[in-house]
Amino acid sequence: MCRAVALAAAIAVVGGGLAACGGGQEQASGGKxxxxxxxxxxxGYEELLAEYQRLHPGITVKHNKTGQGGPYHQQLFTKLGANKGLEDVVAVEEGYLSDVLAKSNLFNNLEEIGPEDVTAARWLDWKYQAGKDKKGALIGYGTDVGPLAMCYRKDLFEAAGLPSDPEAVKPLFASWDAYFAAGDEYVRKTGKAWFDSDAQIFNAMHNQLPTGFFxxxxxxxxxxxxxIRQNWNTVxxxxxxxxxxKLTAFSNEWNSGFKSAAFATKTCPSWMLGVVKAQAGPENAGKWAVTAAFPGGGGNWGGSYLTVPKQSKHPREAAELAAWLTAPEQQIKAFLKTGNFPSQVAALESPQLLDTTDAYFGGIKSGQLFAEQARKVAKPQYKGPGDGRIQETVTSTALQAVEQGATPDEGWQRVVDGAEKIAR
Known part of the structure; x- marks a missing residue:
């Protein structure tokens, strides 16, 4: 009966279905x-956690929320090393997932302790598989994803004599060769930059490779x-x-670049739409557009997982909470509140998601667009421990050095030296 209710709830994507299946463990334990x-x-979990506690009177949940992901993950690994201090359910951003999977012996296998009716079929296959360690243990339930599309300035395209309609521009983004060729044409006609930074483009190209830096x-x-070197040379x-x-991502200059038309295109995961709107401002509404195309076919930038460390004194109850939060109906609620794009198959088929439009980007059906892009991602890239740190602190800074005058060969040697230090 419970399995049937969960399936019906997933198809309908209505609130509360899976929660009705989950109860009992806390009551079987004989108390709070x-x-x-x-x-x-x-x-977007504040209201969801309050709902979970209403549906599970024997459970109370304390939410520890940190503002920035960097300090949060530093504390996570410190607490892992000390074998104390971690929460029962711990979120992990995909950029740090490889380091967590390298320490998977410190986490519970969710396929063993999680609810039986939570199976791989809930998620996009690539999202589910990325949460497994080398032995096949499922360490994390997938939350959101960041499927990649391409954002661009319609007015700048028109001024350069390029097509500007979201359908008409797709051939420009059909491959990386086409993208850079269009960039050459744009620079030749305008004398202005095509993209924001070498690092942003290199990272997107790199993440499409079957394996990362390991x-x-x-x-x-x-x-x-x-x-890897070929992508470096191309970019x-x-x-x-x-x-x-030559703008460093998320710097003040990069932020203002959206408003000042400092670049004509932007690699755009689903969450980037909010960044564009915030930085470009209301005066540029309708000038920015997004299309369901990305060079190389597709990709992902962002998203997280919920894990249950072995430090937890209530691992099964924690796994049940994580399963409920990552059910499609809960992820739709989080999407409607924060824009975090769900990774669950039923959520991607929900009218609430598919009918979502964005007036800032010309009324485009953004939910449908990114659902289409999410399905273009094939297999998860293999990332070894330290992979995210190499991309964030080594390749990105080396590419900035090249933009400031270092030769590509000099920059590449910085990458080799820096990566070797992290890999030791």
């Missing part, structure tokens, strides 16, 4: 169970994987031809 959950930035046996591949060459605005 106090759980804690740790998250960062904005997951091989599946966790050997550093910075020099053995020729595709730095485009930057040298004037395509980069």
């Amino acid at each position: 169970v106090e759980l804690s959950i740790g998250t960062f930035t904005e997951f 091989t599946p046996d966790d050997t550093l591949a910075i020099e053995s994987n020729a595709a 730095t060459a485009a930057g040298a031809r004037g395509q980069t605005a």
